[in-house]
Amino acid sequence: QTSYWGQGVIPLTGPSSWHQSFPVAKDGSRQSPVDIRNEETERDPTLQPLVLKYDPRSSKTIANNGHSIQVDFDDTTDQSVLKGGPVTGSYRLRQFHFHWGSCDGRGSEHLVDGASFAAELHLVHWNSEKYADVANAAIEPDGLAVVGVFLKIGAANPALQKLLDAFDSVQKENTKADFKNFDPSTLLPPCLDFWTYLGSLTTPPLLESVIWHVLKEPITVSSGQMEQFRSLKFTANKPMQDNFRPPQPLKGRKVRRNF
Numbered sequence: 001q002t003s004y005w006g007q008g009v010i011p012l013t014g015p016s017s018w019h020q021s022f023p024v025a026k027d028g029s030r031q032s033p034v035d036i037r038n039e040e041t042e043r044d045p046t047l048q049p050l051v052l053k054y055d056p057r058s059s060k061t062i063a064n065n066g067h068s069i070q071v072d073f074d075d076t077t078d079q080s081v082l083k084g085g086p087v088t089g090s091y092r093l094r095q096f097h098f099h100w101g102s103c104d105g106r107g108s109e110h111l112v113d114g115a116s117f118a119a120e121l122h123l124v125h126w127n128s129e130k131y132a133d134v135a136n137a138a139i140e141p142d143g144l145a146v147v148g149v150f151l152k153i154g155a156a157n158p159a160l161q162k163l164l165d166a167f168d169s170v171q172k173e174n175t176k177a178d179f180k181n182f183d184p185s186t187l188l189p190p191c192l193d194f195w196t197y198l199g200s201l202t203t204p205p206l207l208e209s210v211i212w213h214v215l216k217e218p219i220t221v222s223s224g225q226m227e228q229f230r231s232l233k234f235t236a237n238k239p240m241q242d243n244f245r246p247p248q249p250l251k252g253r254k255v256r257r258n259f
């Protein structure tokens with residue numbers, strides 16, 4: 001059955017109650033997101049540059065899965081991969097999705113020195129050199145590599161608009177449509193400087209299997225474009241918004257940066 005995570009709708013079943021079904025939410029040692037206090041991060045000159053090689057021919061569908069909007073990719077070959085940064089080997093792109101707020105002043109999951117952005121893009125990759133598929137990788141400490149990109153209110157973003165124009169066919173929960181020939185690199189900023197730390201999924205089951213790469217440079221999104229994200233629906237026809245988890249304790253973790 002689909003577990004209803006209820007973010008942004010009924011406060012009783014939001015992030016603060018997840019620990020009842022997922023104890024790792026409270027007991028975990030590497031939960032995400034976190035507030036990145038830049039003064040406390042450590043510059044690591046041994047970090048390799050982040051290499052993201054994406055092939056638009058691997059994009060497949062766009063779906064409203066009841067808690068976000070998600071574009072899925074064909075991950076049966078190494079068409080779209082992440083290499084470099086803190087990881088050795090190659091991680092295959094499986095999907096990307098977003099988290100956003102009910103107003104422009106909030107919505108991102110990671111914070112930078114306590115500041116939120118309007119939204120956050122997550123590009124989810126899995127360790128295809130060590131594990132058979134994303135489900136097996138998702139339960140391993142080095143299984144997933146997620147790239148987080150902040151969306152900052154500013155000029156309308158033409159690459160994002162291509163995605164938003166497909167929203168009409170996925171307004172309702174559990175709807176899916178073809179979404180071919182989309183190049184996710186059009187959603188990346190020119191500079192791939194990043195912060196990296198060991199964390200988790202930010203939605204149940206909150207698995208502690210993510211090596212996070214949060215890009216320092218945001219991409220822009222206009223207020224009007226943010227309204228289009230909010231036109232999507234959660235279950236029970238509720239506007240899809242505030243689907244972000246608040247920051248979690250670092251519990252001694254170090255956040256490194258390559259800039």
Ligand SMILES: Cc1ccc(O)c(S)c1
Nearest residue numbers: 122124146200201202203
């Ligand atoms: C694999 C995955 C699924 C959902 C998410 O919000 C994140 S952050 C990662």
Ligand SMILES: [Zn+2]
Nearest residue numbers: 097099122202
């Ligand atoms: Zn996410």
